[in-house]
Amino acid sequence: MIRVDDTYDAFLLESGGEEACYDYFYQCRWPSGYRCPSCGHKDCYIISTRRLPLYECVHCRCQTSVTSGTALEGTRTPLSKWLYAMKLLGRPAAGVNAVLLGKLLKVTYKTAYAMLDKIRHCLSLLPPEKLSGEIQAGISVMGWTIDSGYELTEKQHPIAVGISLDENGEPDRLAMMVVPRTHMMNYSLKPSGRDLFRETHFSDDADTLSNTIYHSQLLTIKRCRSLVSIYKASYKQINGIYRGVHPRSLPKYLAEFTFRWNAAARNGNTGNCIGTSISTITATSSSSVPNTSSSNSTSSSTNTSSSKRTSVSSITSASISISRQIAQACMAYSLSHLAAA
Template sequence: MARNKVQFQKGYSLGEFFQAYGTEGQCFDALFQWRWPNGFQCPFCAHDQYCKLTQRQLLQCNRCRRQTSITAGTILQSTKLPLTLWFQAMYLITQDKKGLSAMRLHRQLGISYNAAWRLKHKLMQVMMERDDDRKLAGFIEVDDAYLGGERAGGKRGRGADAKTPFVAAVETTSEGHPTRIRLSVVKGFKTQEILNWSQKYLEVGSTVISDGLACFNAVSEIGCAHDRIVCGGGRASVEEPEFYWVNTVLGNLKTSLRSTYHAVRSKYAQRYLSEFQYRFNRRFDLRILIPRLAYAAVRTPPMPEKLLKIGLG
């Protein structure tokens, strides 16, 4: 049997990582190139000439004389951590298929748990915002799903307490190979909610395959073809070949979350889903995941801890 090219790709070794990003200077130069690929531009007056204040790692505009840092105006703003630790966190989070908890990050990097939690959630915020305006197209398998464990004596399935509903969608090729996924927390499986989701995340003209849940009929209202397969739910839906990839993704997601995190709080659920989604959608080339994430990080606006902890629920 031929090996899966994605699964057996070379990846990015620890030695290669430290050779490229092992010093503070290397990390600074890399961020500079990704933030200003066409050369420095002052964020205050747009002038392109500057001098570097080496002691404090600041850049001073030659025209307005105002100073800025490589992290100012980005998700890294006001960080007290060395850039090398940010890059190490990016490496650990992107190269592990199941992800990395803040507790493991705290132990791996040798920083406090609170610092690791902030770093982790800021990088997940970058992943979430980076994919937020990208739509699925072509053939799309869609299913309803929930995060959260069962409570003894509580209601099971749809409408259960302490569960976070989300839509799982997998874009596939005409040959049936998965290309990208979309995992989106929703308020519930109501027609208006799915209509709003469809308008934001589906390309007009796509073909959507769903089970018999009535709310998914809303995809037709935005100009998508809808193939509705009534399969009765439970094991019948899991074994339905038309839902093979969406069920596979959901199985891998739940295995990843159970093995990596003690719990996923509802108000942070979208970040955790977006982390899994981000890695899946870029799984074809593990070697460029760090440059892509760092490039996105310097284009994501700052998020103070107070806002970070409010969550999205």
């Protein structure tokens, strides 16, 4: 349920407007200042005759913008609406579907779906987080629950799920993966499927690799009490908020759920602090974001700090909000990455 103070208009007032949202994405892409994506030079001219300013490198004349070379390249949707969508998608309690997002942003369903699909795709491309220490892991099946005998139907999809436990026995990290049917024997996970899940989501130490991955859903329910409630919540969210998903898109939705769950766990489940993040960035942006107020096509050159584009590894920092982690993921991957995936 979206509260009145969570509407797009309220978010725009709280965040400081479109310029503050632009500065937010600028900081996500160049946290220490502009760097030419072609030669790495730090000086640029500003071409401010377009909706989004262009930065022209003084060394190689390469022109780039905040969104060029990212998943947001070519978008005609205001960046504030993208950031609002990321805020809703990053809520620890639940995400948002395209129908609701379209109504909140006053855009078409097609636009809202494309925005959410790009964000989820970027999250699915992030390197999987590794489980370590004591682990509960097993197999579950998503889809129709009608008794179909001993064979999986086309509408049933096997999911490998695992959580790592902290010193107090509480879940602190989650991993989920759609299991290819070649690694299943009816409702049981083959040894090859268990090896695939270990290789993808387990750390390399011997103690972690020695954890048992239960090959059937019945054993998983009996032996993995902490795990069952988590994957039931994910299924409830997919069926409740999204009204089910196409099998082709299921890995993206699982990636969204696991990313949000792990990010909330790292942040102490304190929820989304997007307003604080924007205020902090806006206060410091004057020293690193070039002045875009000039109407000339070639403004004066600007110097910025020497640091390369943010790396994917920095996305997992526990000190930043869930929404900023999502924004950094979208800044880290280009449209070519999405097309190749």
